[in-house]
Amino acid sequence: MAYLDNIFFVILLALGGGYFAMNVKKLIRNIKLGRDINRTDNPSARWHNMALIALGQSKMVRRPVAGILHIFVYVGFVIINIEVLEIVIDGIFGTHRVFSFLGGFYSFLIGSFEILALLVIVAVVTFLIRRNIVKLKRFIHSDLKGWPKSDANYILYIETVLMVFFLVMNAADYHLQLLGFGDYHHAGAFPISQFIQPIFNGMDSGVVMMIERAVWWMHIIGILFFLNYLYYSKHLHILLAFPNTWYADLNPKGQFDNLESVTNEVKLMMDPNADPFAAAPPADENAVPQKFGAQDVQDLNWVQLMNAYTCTECGRCTSSCPANITGKKLSPRKIMMDTRDRLEEVGRNIDANKGVFVPDNKTLLNDYITPEELWACTSCNACVEECPVNISPLSIIIDMRRYLVMEQSAAPMSLNAMMTNVENNGAPWQYSQQDRLNWKNEN
Amino acid sequence: MENLTVPTMAEMLATGQQPEVLFWVGCAGSFDDRAKKITKAFVRILNRAGVSFAVLGTEESCTGDPAKRAGNEFLFQMQAMMNIEVLNAYEAKKIVTACPHCFNTLKNEYPQLGGQYEVIHHTQFLKSLLDEGRLTIEGGQFKGKKITFHDPCYLGRANNIYEAPRDLIEKLDAELVEMKRSKANGLCCGAGGAQMFKDAEPGNKEVNIERTEDALETQPQIIAAACPFCNTMMTDGVKAKEREADVKVMDVAELIANAQDL
Numbered sequence: 001m002a003y004l005d006n007i008f009f010v011i012l013l014a015l016g017g018g019y020f021a022m023n024v025k026k027l028i029r030n031i032k033l034g035r036d037i038n039r040t041d042n043p044s045a046r047w048h049n050m051a052l053i054a055l056g057q058s059k060m061v062r063r064p065v066a067g068i069l070h071i072f073v074y075v076g077f078v079i080i081n082i083e084v085l086e087i088v089i090d091g092i093f094g095t096h097r098v099f100s101f102l103g104g105f106y107s108f109l110i111g112s113f114e115i116l117a118l119l120v121i122v123a124v125v126t127f128l129i130r131r132n133i134v135k136l137k138r139f140i141h142s143d144l145k146g147w148p149k150s151d152a153n154y155i156l157y158i159e160t161v162l163m164v165f166f167l168v169m170n171a172a173d174y175h176l177q178l179l180g181f182g183d184y185h186h187a188g189a190f191p192i193s194q195f196i197q198p199i200f201n202g203m204d205s206g207v208v209m210m211i212e213r214a215v216w217w218m219h220i221i222g223i224l225f226f227l228n229y230l231y232y233s234k235h236l237h238i239l240l241a242f243p244n245t246w247y248a249d250l251n252p253k254g255q256f257d258n259l260e261s262v263t264n265e266v267k268l269m270m271d272p273n274a275d276p277f278a279a280a281p282p283a284d285e286n287a288v289p290q291k292f293g294a295q296d297v298q299d300l301n302w303v304q305l306m307n308a309y310t311c312t313e314c315g316r317c318t319s320s321c322p323a324n325i326t327g328k329k330l331s332p333r334k335i336m337m338d339t340r341d342r343l344e345e346v347g348r349n350i351d352a353n354k355g356v357f358v359p360d361n362k363t364l365l366n367d368y369i370t371p372e373e374l375w376a377c378t379s380c381n382a383c384v385e386e387c388p389v390n391i392s393p394l395s396i397i398i399d400m401r402r403y404l405v406m407e408q409s410a411a412p413m414s415l416n417a418m419m420t421n422v423e424n425n426g427a428p429w430q431y432s433q434q435d436r437l438n439w440k441n442e443n
Numbered sequence: 444m445e446n447l448t449v450p451t452m453a454e455m456l457a458t459g460q461q462p463e464v465l466f467w468v469g470c471a472g473s474f475d476d477r478a479k480k481i482t483k484a485f486v487r488i489l490n491r492a493g494v495s496f497a498v499l500g501t502e503e504s505c506t507g508d509p510a511k512r513a514g515n516e517f518l519f520q521m522q523a524m525m526n527i528e529v530l531n532a533y534e535a536k537k538i539v540t541a542c543p544h545c546f547n548t549l550k551n552e553y554p555q556l557g558g559q560y561e562v563i564h565h566t567q568f569l570k571s572l573l574d575e576g577r578l579t580i581e582g583g584q585f586k587g588k589k590i591t592f593h594d595p596c597y598l599g600r601a602n603n604i605y606e607a608p609r610d611l612i613e614k615l616d617a618e619l620v621e622m623k624r625s626k627a628n629g630l631c632c633g634a635g636g637a638q639m640f641k642d643a644e645p646g647n648k649e650v651n652i653e654r655t656e657d658a659l660e661t662q663p664q665i666i667a668a669a670c671p672f673c674n675t676m677m678t679d680g681v682k683a684k685e686r687e688a689d690v691k692v693m694d695v696a697e698l699i700a701n702a703q704d705l
Contacts, residue, residue: 251551252547252550252551252601252602252603253600253601253602254547254551254596254597254600254601254602255547255551255552255601256511256512256552258516258519258520258552258555258556259516259520262516262517262520263520263556265517266517266520266521266524267524269521270521270524270525292516293514293516320628320630322630322631322633322650322653322654323644323646323650325630325648325650325653326633326643326646326647326648326649326650326652326653327645327646327647327648328643328644328645328646329644329645329646330644372644372645375641375644376643376644376646377636378596378631378633378634378635378636378638378650379512379596379635379636379637380596380600380630380631380635380636381596381600381601382596382600382628382630382631384600385600385627385628398512398514400514401513401514402514402515402516403514404514405513405514405515406514406515406516406517411513411514411515412641412642414640414641414642415513415637415640415641417640418509418510418513418637418640418641419509419510419513419515419518422505422507422509422510422518422522423518423521426470426503426504426505426522427470427473427474427504427505428470428505428509428639428640429470429474429475431470431473431474433501433503433504434501435473435474435501436468436473436474436500436501436503437449437451437473437498437500437501438473439468439472439473439474439479439482439483440447440449442479443445
């Protein structure tokens with residue numbers, strides 16, 4: 001019987017960890033549905049980006065209020081998780097505050113965790129106020145109707161509750177330490193929870209111990225729940241921000257990729273020695289001809305799909321998008337959310353059909369993202385510049401335009417006229433190439 | 444008729460010369476009435492500074508930028524490869540252009556297709572002429588004037604060039620005032636991504652009006668631009684706001700040429 005707690009704890013840990021691992025596997029499989037792209041060049045610049053942007057939060061602080069509060073939550077979250085390590089060891093081996101042998105350093109750690117926990121609560125409450133009372137425009141935007149809005153609030157509630165559990169746990173512990181009750185030896189410093197401790201005065205020590213144990217359990221159960229909540233939530237960014245910044249495009253933002261499949265065709269077209277009647281090289285029978293551009297999530301590359309899972313729907317992109325600011329349908333955030341939603345749908349389809357995708361007569365284009373949204377983009381890169389974790393909604397927009405134009409010839413009429421001009425007379429307007437130097441002699 | 448010296452690469456080659464720099468005029472700079480004035484202003488400065496340059500003239504063709512941004516990768520790459528053939532035949536090494544769209548495409552998207560050149564924007568080139576002492580700028584008519592600079596997306600965010608145009612404006616002894624959204628946070632004029640060649644999608648405002656309001660908020664006498672398309676959009680915006688009598692939209696090259704009475 002003595003080991004019941006420990007056994008229960010190990011089972012809980014295994015379930016929580018196992019279910020999370022299963023979802024991570026699914027996540028990786030879904031991301032790998034994307035086309036291959038090589039993003040491993042220049043690793044030193046990539047590490048630098050990851051250190052600066054993900055670890056260092058450099059793009060977050062461009063909006064100082066949200067940025068600094070976010071750093072509280074981020075640092076708090078990362079550092080307080082050191083405490084989780086102790087909880088896990090205590091849980092498995094039935095010890096109590098196993099790291100307390102560190103003495104003064106332990107007190108310093110616990111003391112800083114407490115201060116951070118308070119800062120996290122302050123930040124999270126401010127975030128809740130910004131979303132629900134101040135109602136910042138980007139948080140009440142139509143993109144967030146339904147689940148995304150609740151998701152954002154749930155995350156903030158859970159974080160508050162976890163921090164409150166942590167502080168109450170320490171307060172009860174501290175109370176018992178003061179009484180020298182049972183195993184509760186002196187360990188740690190409690191700069192914040194010492195103010196909660198008096199509520200236990202006069203309470204039966206056994207009851208306080210029950211409270212301490214209960215909050216200890218709820219704290220770790222809460223953490224395991226939160227871990228498993230990630231996969232279903234925009235909160236995945238806490239993990240994916242790191243690979244996302246590492247694999248982000250390093251080229252100048254104005255540089256769009258040149259489609260290699262097109263290069264081959266154009267070279268063939270322009271090669272005077274090419275035999276136009278030559279048979280095409282024997283193709284692999286099972287090879288699916290590659291589409292030009294993107295119609296569905298499988299036509300995007302895996303970095304774009306990872307971008308979609310990384311997006312935490314903060315809406316900085318949309319709030320700086322010239323099209324969105326002027327009332328057009330385009331919202332770069334929605335592009336990312338739609339991509340993730342469709343990718344999840346494709347993933348569920350694969351799960352339901354024994355590992356094979358069965359066409360469902362739906363595509364990212366039209367069923368999620370409309371041509372009207374795509375054609376509103378000015379390719380100004382404001383969304384890419386704004387994204388705190390280097391997501392590129394623009395690259396998805398351009399890939400989908402490519403599909404519309406090259407596979408469906410579905411460009412707006414005026415753009416077709418422009419392209420005809422470029423093709424026929426080398427300028428987007430109807431002027432002859434022979435007149436290109438006329439300006440020299442005009443007044 | 445004014446006396447502009449504008450040699451072509453073909454003429455240069457015929458006399459066995461290689462210019463210091465090839466001036467890529469671009470479609471707007473060649474055909475658009477407003478942009479042609481920018482082209483000429485830039486040429487006047489080049490002539491004054493004694494820069495050996497040449498244009499492709501009738502051998503120049505659209506870089507393919509609007510086709511690429513519209514999604515027509517085929518047309519873009521055809522244009523690119525034809526232009527690269529011409530540029531490589533003339534052994535072009537250094538290219539300057541007054542259009543950020545041409546600049547971005549030539550600089551970033553041509554190398555992979557076989558076109559490797561040193562590509563610079565005209566504001567960078569003018570800045571280097573200044574630094575090398577080949578060009579001197581005096582404030583002239585712009586001394587003390589309030590000038591705000593609109594960052595072209597394809598110069599600024601796309602290629603991180605924010606300072607060259609500003610340095611030039613400051614050399615005019617003008618008062619450079621920044622808009623609330625500037626540099627990396629600059630708002631687009633609304634022309635990029637091939638929008639120039641189509642109607643805007645349904646919305647409640649035109650992008651160029653939103654941007655012109657940013658500019659007018661700074662109470663400028665001049666809105667400086669560094670892109671022929673931004674120039675058009677901002678000029679239209681100023682007209683829509685009925686402010687064309689007191690606010691001028693001018694390219695940085697025009698500011699410098701006018702300051703020198705060129």
